[in-house]
Amino acid sequence: MTRQAVLGNRVLCGALGVAGLLLVMEAAGRAELVDPTVLPLTSTILTRVAELAVDEEFLVNVGATMTAWGLGLLLTVAVTVPLGLLLGSLPRLETAVRPLIEFLRPIPSVALIPLAILIFPDRLDLKIAVIFYASCWPVLINTMYGLQDVDPVAKETLRSFGFGPLAVLWRVSLPSTAPFIATGVRLAGGIALILAISAELLAGGSDGIGAYVIKAGSSPDGLEFIIAATMWAGILGVVTNSLFIGAERRLFRWHTARAGVTG
Amino acid sequence: MKHSAPASPKSSGTSPGGSPSGLRGVARAVSRLWLVPVALVLWEIGTRAADTPYFPSPTTIAVKMREMWLNGPASRLWLSDLALENFPPSLARLFAGWALAGVAGIVLGVMLGRSVLLARFVDPLVHFGRAIPPPMLLPLLIPLMSIGTQMQLTTIVFGVIWPVLLNTVDGARYVDRQHMETARVFGLSWGQRLWRVILPSSTPKIFAGLRLSLSLALILMVISELVGSTNGIGFQLRAAERAFDPPALWGAIVVLGLLGYVLNLAFFAIERRVLSWHRAAKQTT
Amino acid sequence: MLEISNLTHTYGSGPSAHNALGGIDLNVSEGELVCIVGPSGCGKSTLLRSIAGLLRPTGGQVVLNGAPVAQTPDDLAVVFQDYSRSLFPWMSVADNISLPLRRKGEGRKQRARSAMEALEQVGLAGAADKYPWELSGGMQQRVSIARALAYRPALMLMDEPFGSVDAQTREDLEDLTLRVRGHHNMTILLITHDIDESVYVGDRVVVLSKAPARIVGDLRVDLPGPRDQINTREHPDFVRLRAEVGRLVRGMRTSPASAS
Numbered sequence: 001m002t003r004q005a006v007l008g009n010r011v012l013c014g015a016l017g018v019a020g021l022l023l024v025m026e027a028a029g030r031a032e033l034v035d036p037t038v039l040p041l042t043s044t045i046l047t048r049v050a051e052l053a054v055d056e057e058f059l060v061n062v063g064a065t066m067t068a069w070g071l072g073l074l075l076t077v078a079v080t081v082p083l084g085l086l087l088g089s090l091p092r093l094e095t096a097v098r099p100l101i102e103f104l105r106p107i108p109s110v111a112l113i114p115l116a117i118l119i120f121p122d123r124l125d126l127k128i129a130v131i132f133y134a135s136c137w138p139v140l141i142n143t144m145y146g147l148q149d150v151d152p153v154a155k156e157t158l159r160s161f162g163f164g165p166l167a168v169l170w171r172v173s174l175p176s177t178a179p180f181i182a183t184g185v186r187l188a189g190g191i192a193l194i195l196a197i198s199a200e201l202l203a204g205g206s207d208g209i210g211a212y213v214i215k216a217g218s219s220p221d222g223l224e225f226i227i228a229a230t231m232w233a234g235i236l237g238v239v240t241n242s243l244f245i246g247a248e249r250r251l252f253r254w255h256t257a258r259a260g261v262t263g
Numbered sequence: 264m265k266h267s268a269p270a271s272p273k274s275s276g277t278s279p280g281g282s283p284s285g286l287r288g289v290a291r292a293v294s295r296l297w298l299v300p301v302a303l304v305l306w307e308i309g310t311r312a313a314d315t316p317y318f319p320s321p322t323t324i325a326v327k328m329r330e331m332w333l334n335g336p337a338s339r340l341w342l343s344d345l346a347l348e349n350f351p352p353s354l355a356r357l358f359a360g361w362a363l364a365g366v367a368g369i370v371l372g373v374m375l376g377r378s379v380l381l382a383r384f385v386d387p388l389v390h391f392g393r394a395i396p397p398p399m400l401l402p403l404l405i406p407l408m409s410i411g412t413q414m415q416l417t418t419i420v421f422g423v424i425w426p427v428l429l430n431t432v433d434g435a436r437y438v439d440r441q442h443m444e445t446a447r448v449f450g451l452s453w454g455q456r457l458w459r460v461i462l463p464s465s466t467p468k469i470f471a472g473l474r475l476s477l478s479l480a481l482i483l484m485v486i487s488e489l490v491g492s493t494n495g496i497g498f499q500l501r502a503a504e505r506a507f508d509p510p511a512l513w514g515a516i517v518v519l520g521l522l523g524y525v526l527n528l529a530f531f532a533i534e535r536r537v538l539s540w541h542r543a544a545k546q547t548t
Numbered sequence: 549m550l551e552i553s554n555l556t557h558t559y560g561s562g563p564s565a566h567n568a569l570g571g572i573d574l575n576v577s578e579g580e581l582v583c584i585v586g587p588s589g590c591g592k593s594t595l596l597r598s599i600a601g602l603l604r605p606t607g608g609q610v611v612l613n614g615a616p617v618a619q620t621p622d623d624l625a626v627v628f629q630d631y632s633r634s635l636f637p638w639m640s641v642a643d644n645i646s647l648p649l650r651r652k653g654e655g656r657k658q659r660a661r662s663a664m665e666a667l668e669q670v671g672l673a674g675a676a677d678k679y680p681w682e683l684s685g686g687m688q689q690r691v692s693i694a695r696a697l698a699y700r701p702a703l704m705l706m707d708e709p710f711g712s713v714d715a716q717t718r719e720d721l722e723d724l725t726l727r728v729r730g731h732h733n734m735t736i737l738l739i740t741h742d743i744d745e746s747v748y749v750g751d752r753v754v755v756l757s758k759a760p761a762r763i764v765g766d767l768r769v770d771l772p773g774p775r776d777q778i779n780t781r782e783h784p785d786f787v788r789l790r791a792e793v794g795r796l797v798r799g800m801r802t803s804p805a806s807a808s
Contacts, residue, residue: 010383017384038407096298103299106523108482110398110489111497111516114504118512119317194396198486201398213402223406230399237394441633444602448626449648449699459647463638544637544681 022046040224048228057212062232064207068124068196069189072131076188080136081181084143088177089169094144101140109134109195113202123205127196134195135188139181146180147173179252186244193237209233319510324517327510332518345499353484353495356412360419361480365473368424372431372469373461382432389428397422397483401490410491415484422483423476430472434465467541470534477530481523496522549735550576550599550703555608556760557594568594569605570760578702581729581736583746585797586756592739595761596707599737600626613702621703622651625696629708631688635680635695641667642676645695652699666698667691669728686717690724697728706738710745719777722749726775743797747771747789748780755796765796 006012026042028034052058087094113130120126154172163171200210209229216225303321310320319327332346339347375382375389400418408414438461446460462469488497496515503511535542555572558565568591576582586592597603599610601620610617612624625648628634635644645666646659654662667673670690672683680688689709696704706725710718722745729736740746746753747769755765771785780786 007380007383010386013380013383014387018387020384021388095295099296099299100302103520103524106478106481106527107516107520108478108485108523110482110486111500111519114489114500115317115509115512115516117504118507118509190394194398197396198398201401202486202489210398213399217402217406223403226403230395230403233399234391234395237396238391241394439633441628441630442636444600445626445628445634445636447602447620448600448624449695450620450622450651451648452651455647455650459639460636463636466638540638540679540681543679544632 037223040227044224045227045231048224049231052225052228052232058229058232061207061209061212062236064211065193065196065200065209066236068127068131068199068208069192071124072128072192072196073135073185073189075128075132076135076139076192077181077185079132080139081143084140084181085147085169085174085177087140088144088147089165089173105137109191110198110202113195113199116199117203123199123203123207126203127199127208130199131192131195135192138187138191139184142180142184142187143177146177149180150176179248182244182248182252186241186248189240189244190237193233193240197233317509319513323510324513328514328517331511331514349494349496349499353488353497356415356419356487356495357480357484360416360484361423361473361477363416364420364424364476364480365427367420368427368472368476369431369469372428373435373457373465375428376432376435376465377461382436389425392421393425393429398486398490401487405491410493414491415487418487419480419483423479426475426479427469427472430468430475431465434468435461438464467538470538474527474530474534477526478523481519481526485519549578549613550574550737551611552599553608553611555595555598555605555610557591557598557603557605557607567760569598570757570762571608572756572761572763574754574763576735576737578735579733580751581725581738581749582752582754583750584737584739584754584756585741585743585746585793586761587758587797588741590756590758591761592741592756593707595756596626596705596737596739599703600624600705623700623702625699625701625704627689627692627696627704627706627709629711631685631692631712632680634692635688637679637681639679640676641672641678641680641683641691644680644691645698648695648699662698663694666694669697669731670694670724684717686713686721689713689717689721693721693724693728697732700732701734703735703737706736708740709738710742711740718745723777725749743790743793744781747786747793748775748777753789753793755793765793767792 006016022042025034025039029036029039029041087097109130112133113126116126116130120129150173154176155168158168158172196208197210200208201214204214205211209232213226213229216222216229219225307320307322310318310323332343332350333341335341335343335346342350375385397418400421401414404414404417408417442460442464443456446456451459484495485497485500488495489501492498496519500512500515500519503509503515552572552574555569556567557569558567560566572595584592584595594603598605599612599617601617601624604618612621615621636647639647642660642663645663649659649662664673664676667676670693672687672690672694675683675687675691680691683691689712693709709725710721713721725736725738726749738746738749750769753765753767753769754763755767756762757764767789769789771780771783
């Protein structure tokens with residue numbers, strides 16, 4: 001009975017899995033199976049993780065990374081969504097531009113960081129620029145894809161009541177594309193965090209999680225802080241992703257309900 | 264527009280359209296691709312007019328690329344020593360990392376997909392691992408492993424395993440119930456169910472994961488070389504930045520873009536072959 | 549050869565529980581072709597899945613050739629209604645048929661020969677190298693039947709096998725079933741909701757009530773053989789049996805609203 005209750009509980013099982021791994025790692029460290037200079041004790045790392053949560057210097061750096069992240073995403077959405085809507089509504093323009101997109105998209109975004117280092121003397125501009133380049137693709141592709149998915153009957157219904165093309169775009173196409181755009185922005189969010197940190201690691205500079213980690217590397221017990229900062233980067237990734245998913249569920253309940261029925 | 268390799272100035276005009284047959288094929292290719300040469304010309308004019316060191320003209324970039332990588336003898340496809348020193352290590356890292364992550368991701372993914380209980384215990388760890396930005400590993404690994412293949416491969420594998428893993432879990436978990444029941448009724452052994460039913464039925468998902476991983480592998484190959492390597496295309500990129508040599512920098516970016524484009528095409532071609540049953544079966548039902 | 553005693557099954561528990569089988573007792577002897585008819589959703593599939601060992605019933609037991617069914621028995625094959633989901637789309641027709649034969653310990657050549665033989669019996673000798681999705685629905689269901697035949701089961705279960713094909717194909721497949729049972733000394737249990745079909749194909753028709761399913765009729769079909777689609781269906785005995793089965797199926801319906 002109790003065993004059933006434990007195994008049936010998703011949250012409890014997950015927590016047990018995490019706790020189990022941490023315990024095994026701690027035990028391996030204590031039994032000196034793992035060299036603590038290679039992998040510090042779990043308890044030490046967890047202490048560092050907790051310390052960083054109230055460490056002002058670290059929090060300022062997190063703030064810097066997240067500022068670049070937020071501004072980069074905002075710029076991406078502001079530019080890319082209208083562009084995607086334009087391309088999606090004008091099929092001839094889309095076919096003309098598509099080869100350009102197909103040639104530009106495979107360029108690995110981090111390869112642009114060295115170029116951006118030369119072009120942008122300001123570190124924030126640099127981060128925003130590379131974030132924009134990397135995160136515009138999922139938003140653009142999802143916007144265009146979503147626009148194709150709009151139900152033609154809904155569009156014709158509105159048109160039959162005498163609404164013009166702009167009204168159709170605003171009342172039908174945009175709302176039914178919105179869930180796809182949201183998915184694109186969520187994917188872009190993950191990519192933007194990677195690019196922000198990569199830029200900080202490569203460009204040096206004085207602020208950001210990446211810069212903090214480089215600085216920590218030069219101190220004797222730096223490894224503990226690097227691992228703790230990496231944990232925080234993971235936590236930031238989980239939190240931002242869950243926020244996006246939560247917002248999507250809340251805003252687009254109608255969409256998931258419909259998708260659930262048809263497929 | 265960065266597609267213009269000096270070696271094949273005409274390739275952007277015809278090759279992506281497949282094998283155009285006759286005049287109609289050419290006409291179709293022109294109507295599809297006319298913007299590419301236009302964009303190239305505009306880029307050339309724009310960069311010449313602006314005349315800043317950061318934005319060299321496409322012709323300047325092409326000349327620089329030729330100088331760097333294509334001045335070798337014909338017997339080596341004109342590849343220079345510099346090209347042979349840097350391209351193969353990059354490709355080796357890319358493919359080795361991708362292949363390792365692919366195998367590990369598929370094995371773990373099938374395990375997690377078929378065992379609900381195991382998945383329940385491991386789920387939060389997987390989601391946390393996936394959320395860690397892979398470049399964060401570099402400062403962690405460099406002191407542990409120092410600069411070298413081991414560290415680069417670890418970074419690539421850690422970064423690209425997630426799409427394969429999560430897609431395989433999805434594919435293996437949702438094998439059609441009727442397929443599994445058919446396998447049970449006809450008494451297929453455990454191994455036969457795995458090889459003949461679960462894996463083939465998950466291949467569409469697995470391929471979707473592998474495709475995402477391939478483009479991620481390119482990104483992680485570049486960053487691992489930018490931070491910790493003594494050869495490779497990413498290393499050359501870094502060297503060009505340090506030497507303040509924008510044409511070389513642009514050249515490396517063009518090569519990486521071309522590489523990404525070719526990898527995509529090749530992957531699509533393989534996927535089409537392997538998954539022909541999937542497309543056809545979906546069309547008829 | 550098949551003995552089912554007091555079989556019950558309930559899905560879920562508490563107030564939302566659904567009682568699908570309400571105590572089924574049925575004996576089938578070797579070589580019989582028994583049709584099980586009942587209104588839609590009455591628990592026919594639950595019964596079949598219990599016999600196949602795909603589902604563990606909550607009560608009672610199924611005994612096949614003297615052994616209680618716990619897992620899927622060795623000498624049993626199933627032809628599912630949904631052929632497109634039961635045949636593996638990533639394998640050729642021949643591979644689909646020969647895959648289960650590995651369990652019988654047949655070598656590669658022997659498996660290929662068995663597959664060809666089975667395909668010939670269902671009239672698809674030319675389709676061995678095709679993929680299932682290259683064939684029409686009726687042909688795919690023939691492949692399913694060939695797969696079951698090649699497996700040489702003692703008991704073949706058919707779950708609404710002709711439910712997803714057009715009327716003409718359906719008649720062809722019914723005749724195919726009658727023909728192949730002559731070649732093999734198989735016991736066949738065919739589940740259908742089509743009253744005509746049950747009388748035309750079966751030696752015996754077992755009628756189930758709506759859920760929780762109970763047996764409300766067990767009729768022997770004594771029609772002069774060989775049966776054929778036109779003469780048999782005009783035979784007075786056929787007409788009488790069909791009406792009787794129809795009355796049994798409808799007679800148990802308590803609410804007229806569900807009779808649509």
